[in-house]
Structure formats: C-alpha cells, structure tokens
Amino acid sequence: MRWIAVDWGTSNLRAWVMQGDAVQAALSSADGMGTLARDGFEPALLRLVGDHLQDGSVTPVICCGMVGARQGWIEAAYQTVPSSPPQAAQSVSPVCDDPRLSVSILPGMSQASPADVMRGEETQIAGFLAAFPDFDGVLCLPGTHSKWAHISAGEVVSFRTFMTGELYALLSRQSVLKHSIPDDGWDDAAFTDAVGDAMSRPERVVADLFSLRAQGLVSTLDPAVARARLSGMLVGMELAAARPYWLGQNVALVGNGTLSQRYSEALAAQGVTAQTTDAEEMTLRGLRAAFHSLSEGA
Amino acid sequence: MRWIAVDWGTSNLRAWVMQGDAVQAALSSADGMGTLARDGFEPALLRLVGDHLQDGSVTPVICCGMVGARQGWIEAAYQTVPSSPPQAAQSVSPVCDDPRLSVSILPGMSQASPADVMRGEETQIAGFLAAFPDFDGVLCLPGTHSKWAHISAGEVVSFRTFMTGELYALLSRQSVLKHSIPDDGWDDAAFTDAVGDAMSRPERVVADLFSLRAQGLVSTLDPAVARARLSGMLVGMELAAARPYWLGQNVALVGNGTLSQRYSEALAAQGVTAQTTDAEEMTLRGLRAAFHSLSEGA
Numbered sequence: 001m002r003w004i005a006v007d008w009g010t011s012n013l014r015a016w017v018m019q020g021d022a023v024q025a026a027l028s029s030a031d032g033m034g035t036l037a038r039d040g041f042e043p044a045l046l047r048l049v050g051d052h053l054q055d056g057s058v059t060p061v062i063c064c065g066m067v068g069a070r071q072g073w074i075e076a077a078y079q080t081v082p083s084s085p086p087q088a089a090q091s092v093s094p095v096c097d098d099p100r101l102s103v104s105i106l107p108g109m110s111q112a113s114p115a116d117v118m119r120g121e122e123t124q125i126a127g128f129l130a131a132f133p134d135f136d137g138v139l140c141l142p143g144t145h146s147k148w149a150h151i152s153a154g155e156v157v158s159f160r161t162f163m164t165g166e167l168y169a170l171l172s173r174q175s176v177l178k179h180s181i182p183d184d185g186w187d188d189a190a191f192t193d194a195v196g197d198a199m200s201r202p203e204r205v206v207a208d209l210f211s212l213r214a215q216g217l218v219s220t221l222d223p224a225v226a227r228a229r230l231s232g233m234l235v236g237m238e239l240a241a242a243r244p245y246w247l248g249q250n251v252a253l254v255g256n257g258t259l260s261q262r263y264s265e266a267l268a269a270q271g272v273t274a275q276t277t278d279a280e281e282m283t284l285r286g287l288r289a290a291f292h293s294l295s296e297g298a
Numbered sequence: 299m300r301w302i303a304v305d306w307g308t309s310n311l312r313a314w315v316m317q318g319d320a321v322q323a324a325l326s327s328a329d330g331m332g333t334l335a336r337d338g339f340e341p342a343l344l345r346l347v348g349d350h351l352q353d354g355s356v357t358p359v360i361c362c363g364m365v366g367a368r369q370g371w372i373e374a375a376y377q378t379v380p381s382s383p384p385q386a387a388q389s390v391s392p393v394c395d396d397p398r399l400s401v402s403i404l405p406g407m408s409q410a411s412p413a414d415v416m417r418g419e420e421t422q423i424a425g426f427l428a429a430f431p432d433f434d435g436v437l438c439l440p441g442t443h444s445k446w447a448h449i450s451a452g453e454v455v456s457f458r459t460f461m462t463g464e465l466y467a468l469l470s471r472q473s474v475l476k477h478s479i480p481d482d483g484w485d486d487a488a489f490t491d492a493v494g495d496a497m498s499r500p501e502r503v504v505a506d507l508f509s510l511r512a513q514g515l516v517s518t519l520d521p522a523v524a525r526a527r528l529s530g531m532l533v534g535m536e537l538a539a540a541r542p543y544w545l546g547q548n549v550a551l552v553g554n555g556t557l558s559q560r561y562s563e564a565l566a567a568q569g570v571t572a573q574t575t576d577a578e579e580m581t582l583r584g585l586r587a588a589f590h591s592l593s594e595g596a
Contacts, residue, residue: 211413
C-alpha cells in the first residue's frame with residue numbers, strides 16, 4: 001500500500017513516498033512551518049508530493065514535527081510525559097480540499113516541570129523504540145535544540161531541552177565572534193579540551209567566549225581551533241547540565257553523522273560509551289510505526 | 299579653550315563640544331565605526347561637529363573607542379596590562395584634510411592571558427580614577443560586553459570581558475525565545491531569583507533558557523517575569539564567573555542607570571555593596587583628563 005511519511009519542521013519539509021515499508025522517493029523543500037500561513041500547508045504538501053498521488057484513490061500522509069504546533073496546519077495538543085511516544089490514535093487530521101489526501105499529524109510531547117516541549121523528536125524516539133523495544137536508559141538527540149530523554153519500559157519518563165545548536169549558530173554567525181569563527185575547519189584536541197573545561201567550570205564559558213575574539217586580536221588563533229573550541233564550550237555546558245541524565249546510564253545517540261560523532265567523543269571522554277543511531281532513519285521508523293498502527297486501527 | 303570630546307563606538311558616534319571643562323553642546327549620530335570605511339571617518343566627524351569649528355583656528359578632538367581599532371580610522375595599538383589607562387601621550391593622530399581639525403585617538407588596553415581587549419572602557423576607567431584617584435579594588439562596567447577590571451595603585455592589573463549584553467540581545471530578539479521575551483516589563487523578584495539560581499548552578503542556564511519558551515506553551519508565563527528571568531540568568535552566569543573579581547573586594551559600578559541598578563541589586567544579594575557611577579560622566583572625565591595631559595604635553 002502506498003502512503004507518504006512527512007517530517008515537517010520549522011525550516012524544512014521532507015517527505016518519503018512509501019510502498020509498505022520501502023522508500024520509493026525522498027523529497028524535500030524549504031516550505032517549513034515557519035514560512036507558511038494556515039492555508040499554505042496543503043498547497044505546500046501538494047507541490048512536493050502531488051505527482052505521487054493517484055486520482056480516484058486516497059493516500060495516507062503521516063506527519064510529525066512543527067506542522068502540529070499552534071501556529072502550524074492544525075494544532076496537535078502535546079501528550080504529557082510520562083507516556084509512551086504518541087501513536088496514530090493520538091493524531092489529528094486537518095480538512096483537505098484535495099480528495100486524494102488523508103493527512104494525520106502526530107502530536108509532540110510536553111513536561112509540566114521543568115517546563116519543556118518537543119515536536120518531532122518524539123517520533124524519532126518512537127522509531128528508536130520500534131528498533132530497540134527493550135531499551136532502558138537515556139536518549140540524546142543533538143541538534144538546534146538538543147533533547148535528553150529518560151526512557152523506561154517503553155515510556156518517555158522525563159526530558160530536557162538545551163539550546164546548544166541555536167546558541168552556536170547565533171554566536172558564530174551573528175555575534176562579535178563571527179569575525180573569529182569560520183564555516184568549516186576542525187581541531188579534535190581543541191574540541192575535547194573545551195568540553196572538559198566547560199564541564200569542570202561551566203560558568204567560565206561566558207568569559208571564555210569573548211577570548212575567542214580577543215585571542216585573534218592580541219596574538220593569533222587558528223580559525224579551526226576557534227571553531228572547535230566554541231563548539232566544545234557549548235557541548236560541554238550541555239553535558240554539565242545533563243549530567244543527571246547520562247551519569248551511570250545506558251546512553252544512545254540519535255543524530256546525524258558529524259554532530260553525533262562529536263557528542264559520542266565528548267561522552268567517551270567522560271567514560272560513557274553511547275550507541276549511535278541515525279536521526280533520519282529513526283524518524284522514518286517512527287512514522288512507519290504510526291502508519292502501521294493507523295492501518296491496524298482502521 | 300575650545301575642544302571636542304568624542305566617544306566613537308561600533309554603532310554610535312557621540313561628541314561633546316567643550317569650553318575648558320564645561321560642556322557647551324552634546325551631539326550624536328549613527329555614524330558608528332562599524333558603518334564607516336577608512337575615508338568615511340573625517341566626513342562623519344565634520345557632519346556632526348562641523349558647525350562648531352572655527353575658520354583659522356585648530357580645534358583639538360580627543361577620541362576613544364572603536365575608532366582606534368584595526369578596522370577604524372587609524373589603528374591605536376592596545377596598551378598591555380598591567381598599566382595605567384592610556385593617556386594623550388599614547389594617542390595616535392590621523393591625517394585630516396580639514397585644517398581646523400587636530401584629532402587624537404586614545405588606544406584601548408589588552409591582556410595576553412587570558413586573552414582580552416577593551417576599547418572605550420579604558421577611558422571610563424581613566425575618568426573614574428580622575429574622580430577617585432585613591433581607589434583600590436574592582437570596577438564593573440556592565441554592557442554589551444561587560445568588563446570587570448582589577449585596579450590597584452592607579453593601574454589596571456587585569457580584566458575580563460563577558461558577552462552578557464550581546465547574549466541577551468541575541469536570545470531575546472533572534473532566537474526561539476523572541477516569542478517569549480517582550481521589549482519591556484520587569485519583575486524584581488524573578489530577576490533576583492534567576493541570578494541566585496544561575497550563580498549556584500551555572501550549567502543549568504543552558505537548560506533553563508528553553509524553559510522560558512516551554513513554560514509559555516505548557517502553562518502560562520508572565521512576559522515581564524520571562525524578561526527579568528532571562529536577564530537574571532545571564533547576569534548570574536557573569537557574577538558566577540567573575541566571582542574571583544568581586545568576592546571580598548571593594549567594588550564600584552560604572553554604567554548607565556537601569557542596568558547599573560540591576561547589577562547593584564544582584565551584587566547586594568551577594569553581600570557586596572557597590573559604589574555606583576555614571577558611565578557617560580566617566581567617559582567625559584576620562585576624555586577631559588586626556589585633553590589636559592595633551593595641553594600640558596604641548
């Protein structure tokens with residue numbers, strides 16, 4: 001059976017045309033939720049996947065991500081932790097003008113105290129649990145807004161969000177540090193040292209940030225070292241704050257290649273060996289699981 | 299004797315037309331160093347103060363700030379700490395086309411390790427020392443890039459820069475928190491609590507940041523409380539990192555009214571009573587001191 005899996009974030013729209021569990025086409029556009037008014041979602045979806053719809057038949061479309069936010073296509077109210085990740089039964093369906101579309105939007109998850117929310121990562125977690133149903137421990141999902149989630153007996157028990165990726169982007173591109181931080185280049189030792197420094201003296205990061213600029217003015221600083229050090233400072237702050245999550249725990253990473261690798265190295269330096277899985281694969285697994293539960297429920 | 303005092307920063311150009319020690323006119327424009335090419339500085343200065351120059355006589359112009367940076371009008375090389383703040387003898391003079399101008403640019407100060415630089419604050423420090431020549435202790439200059447300087451026997455012994463103000467601006471206007479942080483509104487208790495929390499657990503700030511957004515989504519958060527809390531988190535991080543500077547020290551603040559008041563309250567909660575002085579007044583005092591040393595040297 002043909003269906004469409006959709007990961008609809010703030011900046012991007014990604015879709016996979018599926019035949020059962022097999023991917024037939026992977027598509028994407030810049031029509032993120034942040035760029036669309038409420039009546040712009042269906043046209044944006046049709047622009048991307050319209051060629052894959054068949055007249056006279058209805059294609060299920062399973063979506064996760066910011067598309068279900070209050071400012072999205074239709075609000076899919078957060079599911080509160082502790083709870084298993086949302087499944088198809090919790091999804092909401094916007095009314096579509098095109099009779100070929102049957103859209104289901106999965107909700108995100110929320111936590112009352114400390115206040116926290118996620119939209120999209122819950123589907124990666126669902127995918128991870130579909131692949132490793134007996135996993136008990138902590139998932140780290142690095143990114144713009146990194147998440148750490150405590151998983152037990154198939155449920156998300158608690159989670160926390162860290163603005164690490166967004167801080168890196170703001171500091172490297174829009175602050176006075178933009179003169180010192182290049183778009184590429186890397187130095188493993190500088191990263192590891194900065195992680196360690198930030199973990200042992202997290203408060204110093206706010207002073208050490210400006211030194212990245214000053215060192216280039218009063219002497220020299222290899223731009224690759226500056227870039228790795230900035231990343232290490234911010235990841236180190238995150239690891240210091242997330243210590244109750246990873247210390248003595250069974251940890252798995254759900255992320256993309258390079259970033260996941262850096263978190264893995266930083267955790268290894270703390271004596272934590274983290275299993276590494278691919279974020280896109282877990283998203284797709286989570287959407288597949290939702291599709292199956294939808295089919296079974298229908 | 300007529301002269302002109304100039305504080306030329308990255309974003310703004312401010313000038314005071316002086317007769318001896320008396321201010322005759324205060325002028326400002328948006329012709330900051332960041333907006334000007336090298337040949338744009340003299341025209342920008344003439345646009346602002348040209349009406350106050352007299353044909354047939356040369357008017358001394360004493361400048362401090364980013365105008366002396368490598369990307370400024372002419373580079374005034376940093377003076378390395380420990381040292382007294384730069385005076386007129388250390389200033390550099392760009393060649394001017396207009397014969398009515400005689401421009402002197404004061405250098406900033408630098409520190410080799412930890413790497414740090416200042417441009418403009420050294421003149422506020424000079425002004426403070428002109429007003430309080432026997433001061434021995436620590437100066438805090440809150441702002442976009444807050445400075446803490448250890449002063450002894452009329453010299454700047456060491457200093458550190460904290461990107462507190464710039465982080466606040468980036469987070470409140472350009473991050474996901476922009477939806478949660480208004481341009482005004484304040485809550486004293488929220489500020490004080492956030493300062494205390496950040497000082498005792500500085501690493502948690504990176505997690506608590508996102509909660510400012512999440513709390514508004516899962517329940518409610520008074521925007522005035524959110525704004526004061528964000529400010530308190532960042533000031534608390536700064537105070538935690540600057541602890542070796544203020545703990546058990548004689549502390550004085552050099553800043554503008556509202557911001558200085560908040561730092562004063564935050565320090566008072568730590569048992570530190572800080573003398574408060576006005577940043578603009580100290581800048582002007584510092585430029586006056588430089589003018590006097592220029593006149594004496596001439």
